[in-house]
Amino acid sequence: MNGRTNRSTWRAALAAVAATALIATAAGGASESVCGTPGKRPCPLQHYMRTEVAAHLPVWWFDGDRSRGGKADKGPWKQLADGLAKVEAMNPQPGEWKHWASFSRKGAKAAREGDAGGVRSACRGCHKVYRRGYRRDYRTRKLPQ
Numbered sequence: 001m002n003g004r005t006n007r008s009t010w011r012a013a014l015a016a017v018a019a020t021a022l023i024a025t026a027a028g029g030a031s032e033s034v035c036g037t038p039g040k041r042p043c044p045l046q047h048y049m050r051t052e053v054a055a056h057l058p059v060w061w062f063d064g065d066r067s068r069g070g071k072a073d074k075g076p077w078k079q080l081a082d083g084l085a086k087v088e089a090m091n092p093q094p095g096e097w098k099h100w101a102s103f104s105r106k107g108a109k110a111a112r113e114g115d116a117g118g119v120r121s122a123c124r125g126c127h128k129v130y131r132r133g134y135r136r137d138y139r140t141r142k143l144p145q
């Protein structure tokens with residue numbers, strides 16, 4: 001075994017990997033290698049959605065029981081409302097994505113009123129219309145402060 005050869009081979013391999021990563025970043029591609037895949041940190045909006053939106057849903061939300069949301073379950077879900085309201089400013093292209101703001105506002109209003117159905121349709125609506133495009137083009141984008 002020649003330790004020196006091994007080490008330099010290893011170093012060359014590392015350099016090659018680093019160079020590949022740089023090229024991928026410069027080309028604006030390979031976002032999935034930066035965040036959001038198993039073992040990587042979550043992407044910025046994905047992290048926000050998990051911690052500032054989904055985390056404030058009432059626990060029964062996850063039962064999938066549509067009969068819930070009645071008087072006993074009523075909000076207001078204030079933190080959920082705040083979390084959703086702030087999503088409005090995270091629209092990556094407000095001029096084009098014209099319904100983003102209203103999904104965010106309607107969701108926040110519904111959360112403030114304890115209206116589970118209204119909240120659900122805001123989540124669904126925005127995800128249906130914008131999630132795919134967001135993940136394709138803006139996934140690594142930093143959130144506005």
Ligand code: HEC
Pocket residue numbers: 036043044045046049050053054057084087088100101103104107119120122123124126127130131134135139
């Ligand atoms: C105005 C748009 C909008 C609204 C409203 C919205 N979302 Fe999202 N959400 C997104 C986008 C865009 C993504 C994709 C982010 C990514 O994967 O990088 C996302 C991703 C998520 C994720 C991350 C899933 C994962 O990959 O781990 C969760 C969880 C989530 N949303 C929950 C919710 C819930 C619950 C609601 C309603 C209470 C909601 N969202 C309302 C736009 C929205």
